[in-house]
């Protein structure tokens with residue numbers, strides 16, 4: 001089969017890690033007989049520099065006319081002084097909104113061979129495997145009004161936390177569907193002791209639960225959830241939450257895997273192409289040094305194969321290749337123990353590709 005993938009490398013370490021992802025998809029194509037056609041487009045700071053906007057129209061067109069989108073990261077100090085409409089992050093938020101990518105799936109898995117990479121205790125981590133389902137196109141990120149204005153007592157600023165019942169219901173239903181495929185436990189995270197938004201969120205979750213009698217629904221306040229994620233991550237199976245809470249909780253959850261460089265994500269709409277990106281950012285502090293961990297991006301490719309292309313065997317093979325690479329002891333700096341040997345970004349990419357290619361040689365023998 002032939003598939004069209006739009007690649008948005010973006011800024012900082014984005015180009016380094018997406019290069020490894022393209023290499024990996026080519027290895028998958030070679031092994032399983034698929035043809036991946038890559039079309040590259042600009043987003044974020046690089047697009048501001050080249051085209052004067054973080055989300056050029058042509059980038060949107062490429063994204064709308066493909067099977068799946070692979071994104072590196074956007075942003076960096078170079079664009080700190082840009083106006084809001086020229087900020088790199090505006091490009092990322094823009095593409096999420098324009099493609100209606102309301103469901104953001106952020107799995108956090110503890111790899112047995114990385115138990116010592118985390119600063120958390122082994123027995124707290126061992127066996128933890130959770131999925132954060134983050135609402136991605138509403139809430140504080142997009143609510144209007146959003147403004148800075150002169151008030152009676154000087155400058156004042158407004159951001160608006162806005163959700164419609166329909167927006168809440170579609171993400172809650174998506175999370176129930178996903179929990180059903182996992183261990184059938186859904187924790188809805190909110191701030192219902194304070195926010196009217198969260199009170200509606202809770203009501204909707206309770207109402208929708210009647211359609212999923214096989215899934216156990218519980219509620220947790222977000223401040224407690226942040227603590228529980230590092231205290232006892234094994235209590236969670238599937239978590240559903242609104243946009244801002246999900247952003248923060250997913251970075252916290254990355255610590256149970258050992259590094260932010262390990263966390264993949266999928267952003268899905270009801271029907272169009274999905275967007276796949278690591279949870280981490282453009283890591284300007286290590287950009288251009290070939291030391292970033294590409295595994296979050298490679299694991300995002302597994303999600304791309306699974307959710308957008310429906311290639312289950314290929315997705316499993318990528319996840320297995322990552323597992324094997326870690327079990328064989330290969331480490332980038334962020335997941336290495338003190339004094340442990342490390343590999344570069346491109347070496348890590350080569351090793352994972354090699355696992356795919358050699359697994360297929362074994363199968364055909």
Ligand SMILES: NC(=O)c1ccc[n+]([C@@H]2O[C@H](COP(=O)([O-])OP(=O)(O)OC[C@H]3O[C@@H](n4cnc5c(N)ncnc54)[C@H](O)[C@@H]3O)[C@@H](O)[C@H]2O)c1
Nearest residue numbers: 073074075076260261279280281282283285286292293334
């Ligand atoms: N999806 C995205 O594109 C995205 C996500 C988060 C942040 N950002 C942007 O990235 C820029 C930098 O943000 P930040 O520094 O707060 O967060 P960051 O995620 O870029 O980096 C946080 C820390 O994690 C490390 N890190 C991140 N990814 C890594 C990897 N693959 N391998 C090894 N170490 C890694 C970095 O070196 C840094 O020390 C900002 O402009 C921010 O808005 C973009």
Ligand SMILES: CC(C)[C@H](C(=O)O)[C@@H](O)C(=O)O
Nearest residue numbers: 074075089092093247279281
């Ligand atoms: C860069 C930023 C806009 C983005 C977000 O807040 O959603 C990032 O932190 C993420 O987690 O994908």
Ligand SMILES: [Mg+2]
Nearest residue numbers: 247248251279
């Ligand atoms: Mg984030």
